[in-house]
Amino acid sequence: MTKPRDDHAQIKLARRAFWTGAAFYGLIAFEFFYMATPFAAWFYAVYGPGLDLLEGVGPANWTIRFFLPHVSEATSSPLIAVLEPLGAALFFGGLAAFAIGAVQIYRAKIKRLPAVTGGLYRHVRHPQYLALIVSGIGMTLLWPRFLVLIGTVVVIFVYVALARAEERLCLATYPGYAAYMERSGMFLPRGWLPASPLRPAGAAGFALAFAAALAGALGLAFLLRHHAVASLVVRSEPEALYLAVAPIDAAAHAEVAALVRTSPEARALFPEEGALIAYVLPQTMYVAEIPMDLPAGRQFGHSVPRDADPARWKVILARPELPAGAPLTGLAMLREAVNKTALLELHLDLSADAVTATLPPPAAPFYADHQVPLF
Structure with a gap:
């Protein structure tokens, strides 16, 4: 049996690892919050260079890509459509459960009570860690x-390592803790899982379990990404992949592409080899991740305007930035692109069958040229 002093040292080491990992994770996840604030551009100016650095490293640039849609609100997949609201429920539900657990813990500390084994802790020994895990999964679906x-x-x-070290200390400190462990589970109520994969024996087993979990999570994410891209509402033409940011019917989608081809300014930009990305969205929808004109009094957002005129659309033509040897057309091009450069904005009136305005890209895009979601 390990000595309490050793357990304290292990907890200290685990907590140090936790705060290091949490700081790294928090820096990444914080991107989600500031992207939704008026200070997003300023924060991105500080944060973006790190993403740009990863973007320029071929073997690592996949890490900054998105495996679920963020820019596009249009998808043909019920699964993809439900993941964002599910992520919000998990994120905020986890934070609420963590707060409840914190009240129980600090109440016991203030009153100098023994180990907390009631309330959220009745069937689960580490509900706060579980809450943070649930919230983290929700964050991953949101961003x-x-x-x-x-x-x-x-x-x-790291939570698992910290929980195991704390339990060894509790066994040495509280006489009834062993019985409590017999009737409760570490992160889920006892009996919910036949055998927890999160309790490997020894450091080698723990490292193997971590590698297996990471490989499994990344494998699932790549499958989701493939499915998400295949479920986007697109129209593939020789000159461009017309990606619908908002829902659009097939006839209107085809008319949009036909109208773009009538524009001399657009035709001058069509590449001799490969294709452009053409973002299609209502004229009154403004998405910061797609460099576009923002009229005075308007705000960026991701919601499709309820009063959007079904006949009035805009198209943002952008050149994809692709690794050497990447496919130059279709969905494969979108999967491989690591960034984009806006070239032209066209306003279309389908009821008049006309291009009503042609605008250059903004001189100072909201996120400059930093890597932001492509779809």
Whole structure:
């Protein structure tokens, strides 16, 4: 049996690892919060260079890509459509459960009570860690970069190591803790799982379990990404992949592409080899991640305007930035692109069958040229 002093040292080491991992994960996840604030551009100016650095490293640039849609609100997949609201429920539900657990813990500390074994702790020994795990999974669905997913898996395993070290200390400190462990589970109520994969024996077993969990999570994320991209509402033409940011019917989608081809300014930009990305969205929808004109009094957002005119659309033509040897057309091009450069904005009136305005890209895009979600 390990001595209490050794357990204290292990807890200190585990907590140090936790805060290191949490700081890294928090820095990544914080991107989600400031992207939704008026200070997003300023924060991105500080944070973006790190993403740009990863973008320029071929073997690592996949880590900054998104495996679920963020820009596009249009998808043909019921699964993809439900993941974002599910992520919000997990994120906020986990934070609420963590707060309840914190009240129980600090109440016991203030009153100098023994180990907390009631309330949230009745059937689960570490409900606060569980709550943070649930909240972290929710964050990963809300801001689905591969980098966030990697950070989430790292932090989860640090929680496991910290929980195991704390339990050894509790066994040496509280006489009834062994009986409590017999009737409760570490992160889930006892009996919910036949055998927990999160209790490997020894450091080698723990490292193997971590590697297996990370590989499994990344494998699932790559499958989700493939499915998400295949479920986007697109129209593939020789000159461009017309990606619908908002829902659009097939006839209107085809008319949009036909109208773009009538524009001399657009035709001058069509590449001799490969294709452009053409973002299609209502004229009154403004998405910061797609460089576009923002009229005075308007705000960026991701919601499709309820009063959007079904006949009035805009198209943002952008050149994809692709690794050497990447496919130059279709969905494969979108999967491989690591960034984009806006070239032209066109306003279309389908009822008049006309291009009503042609605008250059903004001189100072909201996120400059930093890597932001492509779809």
